[in-house]
């Protein structure tokens with residue numbers, strides 16, 4: 135079948151109703167410039183406070199109010215400038231506006247660099263007196279968040295030394311990026327259509343999901359030949375990254391690099407450990423999913439895990455239909471949620487379609503008490519686009535609820551909670567769509583998509599989290615971080631997590647050297663844990679009636695007044711317990727059975743053997 139050529143329209147050809155209305159931020163360029171000038175003047179007032187912020191409750195409040203007014207204005211300017219840049223990156227007016235703002239941001243950061251140390255230096259006794267003042271009460275959580283770092287802040291001279299060493303200590307990031315993106319040459323690849331492609335890293339990665347196996351395999355081999363040729367350099371770079379993490383953690387008096395990484399959102403170590411333990415205990419279910427893949431493809435290599443099992447379908451969903459689908463699917467979140475979102479769609483929150491020079495992908499972006507805009511590259515022939523819309527709508531509505539409840543200083547939620555609000559919506563859409571369609575091919579596609587997300591987000595990211603934990607612990611206990619150690623450790627994890635149905639190419643253990651996240655350690659656990667929390671929450675919302683709905687909306691309204699783990703306990707999700715992962719894997723197992731039945735219906739001869747019977751893994755309560 136010949137692919138349909140879709141014409142991309144220039145921005146001036148697109149009806150205004152299909153674009154976002156940035157006039158709601160600044161109606162003219164003059165208005166933007168006037169606001170910018172005002173910040174340029176105002177921030178000079180910081181110097182009035184140097185050395186005297188903590189003199190009295192009044193001086194502290196005056197400083198906090200000045201600081202907040204500058205952040206508020208800067209946030210709106212940044213919101214506007216970043217969206218203009220996203221809409222047409224090639225336009226010099228957009229890049230110029232953006233870089234001028236970046237420069238201003240740096241100057242502001244320098245001008246107020248004295249403030250945090252002053253707030254931290256004040257002895258507890260004196261600080262406790264200060265916060266008893268009614269004027270300070272509204273800032274108590276805010277100040278508490280700054281002062282909790284006191285135990286991990288060093289003397290001025292030591293801080294200066296760490297800051298000076300920063301660029302050298304983080305040099306591994308640039309080395310990794312240059313090596314992967316510039317020095318590695320992947321050569322050319324001939325597809326099954328005889329087309330010769332000059333490979334880049336991004337292209338090689340995307341070809342791992344090509345429908346033709348020979349093409350996938352060639353892309354895999356070309357990619358890993360280069361990684362193997364540079365394996366010693368990569369291993370040394372990864373080791374440097376781990377050593378820098380350990381050095382920072384030790385100098386700042388954290389128990390370990392992991393503890394240092396979890397500190398900012400106050401996540402207990404037990405949450406990290408129980409994630410790994412619980413996902414591991416459920417791996418037999420995931421292995422059965424790979425068994426279904428092997429039946430479908432005959433044999434199964436790593437590069438066969440990224441393409442759909444279910445037959446491809448072609449479903450066209452116009453944007454207006456996507457709005458209806460998303461709004462209907464989100465009905466369990468209540469009228470206020472759905473009607474606000476619907477109004478947002480008509481009030482031009484969304485920049486809908488691809489235009490030349492526009493940023494790819496999709497995102498939601500807000501500033502305080504302004505519309506939480508959404509950038510899409512919506513495609514009517516892609517079901518994934520509808521899910522992206524539901525996901526970004528989750529971010530936008532989270533912003534909307536928190537900014538209409540909290541003061542500016544508390545409205546931005548922790549990263550973990552923002553992703554949960556988006557993933558809850560995707561799950562509600564999956565459930566709604568599955569209940570609505572009687573078409574087996576669409577059902578199979580939706581279930582396959584959902585299983586693939588569970589696998590790639592929950593189990594794969596947990597495997598990554600475990601690898602990060604092991605290699606940091608090795609450095610902390612004085613074991614050598616060698617290429618062999620990285621390879622052996624990763625090979626063991628691959629065997630455990632992928633199970634018996636996948637043939638693991640020897641090159642695959644080199645994957646541990648090429649995952650960018652490993653060079654910014656201890657981030658990915660959030661994906662896995664957030665996913666389990668989102669699945670659990672979406673079920674609670676659908677089955678728990680108005681009480682669950684109210685609690686969920688309270689979570690969205692809470693902004694950053696609470697740390698993620700405690701905020702989730704209030705909606706009945708305890709990340710220290712095994713329940714969220716068990717619950718998610720139960721749903722995984724149920725959907726897997728549905729997919730097995732559907733696949734027998736849709737492709738009865740595939741693989742020529744019946745699926746194995748699932749043994750429910752034993753549970754710890």
Ligand SMILES: [Zn+2]
Nearest residue numbers: 525529553556
């Ligand atoms: Zn997101």
